[in-house]
Amino acid sequence: MELKTVALEIPENGNIILGQSHFIKTVEDVYEAIVNSVPQMKFGVAFCEASGACLIRADGNDDELKALAVKNAQAVAAGHTFVVCMREGYPINVLTRIKDVPEVVGLYCATANPVEVVIAETAQGRGVMGVIDGFAPKGVEGAGEIEWRHSLLRKIGYKR
Numbered sequence: 001m002e003l004k005t006v007a008l009e010i011p012e013n014g015n016i017i018l019g020q021s022h023f024i025k026t027v028e029d030v031y032e033a034i035v036n037s038v039p040q041m042k043f044g045v046a047f048c049e050a051s052g053a054c055l056i057r058a059d060g061n062d063d064e065l066k067a068l069a070v071k072n073a074q075a076v077a078a079g080h081t082f083v084v085c086m087r088e089g090y091p092i093n094v095l096t097r098i099k100d101v102p103e104v105v106g107l108y109c110a111t112a113n114p115v116e117v118v119i120a121e122t123a124q125g126r127g128v129m130g131v132i133d134g135f136a137p138k139g140v141e142g143a144g145e146i147e148w149r150h151s152l153l154r155k156i157g158y159k160r
Contacts, residue, residue, distance in 0.1 A: 005132070006119055041094070
């Protein structure tokens, strides 16, 4: 077995979701989960099929984001994984709906940070061992940082 890391490409002014699923209809069901949650969101989704033709299946409502999702799926190249690249919305707006898709097994990350995927490769194929999302903590927040966090959440409408 060989371990390696793969850096994902985050869309400019966007976010990415990496997850695992188990069935070919993932692409269509994740598409529906997103448009039914945030219709104006621009996104692309790509799914790595793990049996049969072993193709990357893709869909989306934005050609650039669809191509980026495929590029990231090709880089990960692990069976039954999927990538969503998005703009004009945030993962928090769609994560619950994506997790409720019957064939979704789990999510590895949802982020706008630089992210590396830790991959294990064997003679059979590749699997995701985990992700490195962003950077290590530099300390613990103090009163000023708490005030900033509270203010930000209210400014962007997530708290009253």
